[in-house]
Amino acid sequence: AQSVTQPDIHITVSEGASLELRCNYSYGATPYLFWYVQSPGQGLQLLLKYFSGDTLVQGIKGFEAEFKRSQSSFNLRKPSVHWSDAAEYFCAVYDYKLSFGAGTTVTVRA
Amino acid sequence: GAVVSQHPSRVICKSGTSVKIECRSLDFQATTMFWYRQFPKKSLMLMATSNEGSKATYEQGVEKDKFLINHASLTLSTLTVTSAHPEDSSFYICSAELADNYNEQFFGPGTRLTVL
Numbered sequence: 001a002q003s004v005t006q007p008d009i010h011i012t013v014s015e016g017a018s019l020e021l022r023c024n025y026s027y028g029a030t031p032y033l034f035w036y037v038q039s040p041g042q043g044l045q046l047l048l049k050y051f052s053g054d055t056l057v058q059g060i061k062g063f064e065a066e067f068k069r070s071q072s073s074f075n076l077r078k079p080s081v082h083w084s085d086a087a088e089y090f091c092a093v094y095d096y097k098l099s100f101g102a103g104t105t106v107t108v109r110a
Numbered sequence: 111g112a113v114v115s116q117h118p119s120r121v122i123c124k125s126g127t128s129v130k131i132e133c134r135s136l137d138f139q140a141t142t143m144f145w146y147r148q149f150p151k152k153s154l155m156l157m158a159t160s161n162e163g164s165k166a167t168y169e170q171g172v173e174k175d176k177f178l179i180n181h182a183s184l185t186l187s188t189l190t191v192t193s194a195h196p197e198d199s200s201f202y203i204c205s206a207e208l209a210d211n212y213n214e215q216f217f218g219p220g221t222r223l224t225v226l
Binding site: 032034036041042043044045046049090094097098099100101102103105 | 114116144151152153154156159201203205213214215216217218219220222
């Protein structure tokens, strides 16, 4: 069965600094991978997705992610964080249903 | 873009009563919808997969008689929490699958259920 691991429970980053959130997946075939963001008390918003093709994926809000098959990873990055990026971030893999990682809480300090 | 709504956004009910939560795909038809439950500071747990015109498929450990799911049309799925108890208090999120787009799911804003 597919699974997703997000090793970092909580990350604190200064505004303007870069951000990288880690995601490792376990899946036999080529995975469909997603990154979602959730603000407090809200639903999930899709940041970006990978199905095939170019392994560097651009998303909304200045986020990007790189699929590395050799490392079974799909890490999310943003070059310069804004205070509004403080939220919960979930990586997910699709195999007839979505399996989510445990999530990473991002705190942005001024 | 594809928009999914949920109603109500918040509901408070007494123990023993039933609560219905609606999930609608506003600008697309969804053959398949999903219901998730999220505990505080936790990930989303898939409860069931709802297919239009057929019975829902429940995940292991989810009581189908307690969490009734109906998917009567291509734009509406409902989750009814029957005989609610305080331990059913949670954040419930639905999603709708866009079948022609690599099965991408679009999520509703969630419903906060509090059972007193």
